[in-house]
Amino acid sequence: MPGLTIQLKRITKYGVLSTFTTALVIISTITFSSFAPSLAQVPIVAEAIISGTSQSPEITGRVVLSETAEGLRIIGTIANASPGEHGFHIHEYGSCANDGQDAGDHFNPVGVQHGHLLSHGFEYAHAGDLGNIYVNPDGTSSWDQIYPGLTLSDSSYSVAGRSFILHADPDDFGQPSGNAGPRIACGVISIR
Ligand SMILES: [Cu+2]
Numbered sequence: 001m002p003g004l005t006i007q008l009k010r011i012t013k014y015g016v017l018s019t020f021t022t023a024l025v026i027i028s029t030i031t032f033s034s035f036a037p038s039l040a041q042v043p044i045v046a047e048a049i050i051s052g053t054s055q056s057p058e059i060t061g062r063v064v065l066s067e068t069a070e071g072l073r074i075i076g077t078i079a080n081a082s083p084g085e086h087g088f089h090i091h092e093y094g095s096c097a098n099d100g101q102d103a104g105d106h107f108n109p110v111g112v113q114h115g116h117l118l119s120h121g122f123e124y125a126h127a128g129d130l131g132n133i134y135v136n137p138d139g140t141s142s143w144d145q146i147y148p149g150l151t152l153s154d155s156s157y158s159v160a161g162r163s164f165i166l167h168a169d170p171d172d173f174g175q176p177s178g179n180a181g182p183r184i185a186c187g188v189i190s191i192r
C-alpha cells in the first residue's frame with residue numbers, strides 16, 4: 001500500500017517540524033522574558049507580615065495578596081489567636097505603630113457606611129470591610145478569598161501601602177465600624 005506509506009511519512013515529517021517549532025517558541029519566550037519582562041506578564045504581588053500588638057504579642061501571621069482577573073486574591077494565615085470570630089479589616093494607613101492605632105480608620109475611599117464588602121459592595125461597605133475571620137480551637141486560621149474591585153495597582157481601591165488589622169471581637173456590622181474592639185494584630189501591605 002504505497003499511499004499509506006506516503007501518508008505516514010508526511011505525518012512523521014509534520015510531527016518533527018511541529019516539535020521543532022514548539023522548541024523554538026519556548027526558547028524565544030525564555031530569551032525574551034529574561035531580557036525584557038513586561039509588567040503586564042508579571043502579576044503584582046504584595047505581602048503583609050502580621051504581628052500581635054501589646055494586647056496579644058503572641059499572634060503571628062502572613063497574608064499574600066495578588067491581582068487576578070477576578071479581583072484581588074487575599075490568602076492568609078494566623079496563629080496563636082484566641083478561638084472564635086475576630087473582625088478583620090484593611091485600615092487606611094500603612095503603619096502598625098501605637099498598637100495599630102496609626103493604621104487609622106477603615107479604608108473608606110468613597111465615604112460610605114460600614115458593612116461587609118463581599119455582601120454589600122462598595123456602595124454600602126467600606127472598601128476595607130473584609131468582615132470576620134474564624135480562628136480554630138488551636139489558635140490558627142487560614143483563608144483564601146477573592147475581592148472583586150480591590151487592587152494593588154494604582155486605583156481608588158488600591159490597598160497597597162495600607163494595613164490589615166485583626167480585632168479582639170467579632171465585627172457585628174453595626175455603625176460606624178462594627179464594634180470589633182481593640183486592635184490585637186497588625187500588618188502593613190507591602191508590594192514585593
Ligand atoms: Cu478594623
Ligand SMILES: [Zn+2]
Binds near residue numbers: 126177
Ligand atoms: Zn468599616
